[in-house]
Amino acid sequence: MTAQSLPVRHIDLSTTHKDTHGGDAAAFSVFWWKDLPLGMRASLPEELPFGEAQLRQFAAEFGAAQLAARSPTLGAPLRATFEGRPKQALILAHLLGADNLVDQLDRLAAPSGMSAQDISVVICTRDRGEALAGCLKSVTTQQTPPSEIIVVDNSVDGNAKSICRRFPEIRHVHEPRPGLSVARNAGIRASCGEIIAFTDDDVELHPSWTAEVGRAFLDESIDALTGLVLPAQLDTPAQRIFQLDMGGFGTTFVPLRFDHRFLEETRPHGAHVWKIGAGANMAFRRKMFERIGLFDERLGAGAAGCSEDSELWYRMLANGGVCLYEPRAVVFHHHRRELSELRQQMRSYMRGHVAALVAQYDEFGDRGNLVRIFGQLPIYFLRTFLKGLLEGRNGRPETLTAEVAGWTAGLQFLFRSGWRRQRAPRLSAGGAGQ
Structure with missing residues (x-):
């Protein structure tokens, strides 16, 4: 296929x-x-x-x-x-x-009809002007407009500003320090809404996305939200391998509640927080950041590689928070088109995943994170190799090699004592970072 x-x-x-x-x-x-x-x-x-x-x-x-x-x-x-x-x-x-x-x-x-006036939408971008323009068009044409739309430009020279000028409702924030977590934290600090929703520049939003985010947060017990990420297109082998062979960003179409019990049930083998959702479609209450801190700037694209979102979910659940996966909040993601891009992505994902497991172990002492690194991941590599061998999956051996390389690269974080002593930055109750 x-x-x-x-x-x-x-x-x-x-x-x-x-x-x-x-x-x-x-x-x-x-x-x-x-x-x-x-x-x-x-x-x-x-x-x-x-x-x-x-x-x-x-x-x-x-x-x-x-x-x-x-x-x-x-x-x-x-x-x-x-x-x-x-x-x-x-x-x-x-x-x-x-x-x-x-x-x-x-x-x-039935449409939610919810107001999005308490919602700040934050989009982080770096040197992807064409993709950003498509994303912004979908954000600015929402059926229920958010209170503000902030583009955090993580490029060196602020080159997204020219794209943002096409959309008068967009606020451009230049954050030259590299790293997706750094950019997201800059967006949080610049925002005013009680709900802060994130999407990526390679994503287009369903017209009812902001309304569905607003509907989900009517439940006062919910601290965070993730939503459904569908493929925008499957034109190339790399896009089809990622979606069909690797599962894309998830295939669940019913709502699920992730709470402390989920963490406890999966903790012995490394809590499966990556199943909560994807950073391309997530939202949080501002109070949650005030309570547990911001994104860990050691993680994410431009740093360790990935999993800054799942580490935040881990920290949130460990502190008694609740995340709702609500597939009514839909976005369409443009997967990597070239196999070389997909291999690089998979290497980065696995490197970041291991780094996040190390950070989670250091923060909470949960040995399941080490079980995941040295037990579950090698078994996953072996099973994936044998499955690809038996089924003759085109392209899967290449991506598996990239994942193994990422796992190997991620092991370095176990031996970086200075890196391991760092923690996520804090957000004051007034919104200014400390």
Whole structure:
């Protein structure tokens, strides 16, 4: 399936009853019920087009999963633990037979209508003007405008300023010190909103993104939010390998609640905080930063390489915080187009992942982080190698080699005592960094 371009198509099951796909090529289908994302599926040419009965079955199965996860009478949203899936499966058959499935899906898909006046949107960028322009167009055309939009320009010469001038509502902040965490912290300090939402310059937002962020934070128990990251296109082998073979940025279409219990259940083997979401689609209450600190500037692109977001989630959960994964908040990500770019990305991801595990061990003394480094990751490498060997996955050995190289490079942080003594910067209650 990775040999040719894979068109990404969006199917609204509330209105589509006949698939018009020609059936002579593979396709990647994202299913919706109006503006509610339901699921996705990669299909071979012989599996297409979908029949009318098949589309109805998709609507029933995907819809039942949504109702199972979102019904208050069933304890929604599901807790992000190993108990979530069995609980959902037990009630799936009952919901499949619901006569009012369409009505209930219409209710779930209704626009939130929430104000975004307490939301500051922060976009960090570095030398990617063309991508930034597309991102800003999607931010400035939101159905519910945020209170402010801040572009933190992490380039040396502030070259994003010319792009920002095209959008009068954008505030340009130049932060020449390199590093994504440094840039994000600059955005937090420059912002005024009680909710600070982040996205990346290689992302385009669904028109209802800010409204869905606002709806999620109506729950006062929520400290942070992550959302669904869909592929914008799957035109190149690198994009298809990342999405289909490596799972992209996640494939979950139902809301999940990540709390201290999730941390405790996964802690012995290195808490699986990377499953919470992606930095391309996340938001936080300002009070959370005041309580636990800002992004760790040792981590992230331009520093150790990655995982500054997952380390912050780890720190938040360890301090009793709660993060909601809400797939109604949708963004579309432009994956790396070239295999060389993907290999570099995977090396950076793994190097940063190991660095974050070291930082988490130093902060909280959880030995599961070391188990992850020296136990789980080598097993993952071996399993991935054997799977690629048996299935003949094109390109996967190259990305696996990059991941192993990143893991090896990440081990250096275990021996850098000065680096290990550092901690994340703080944010004062008034908003100024300390």
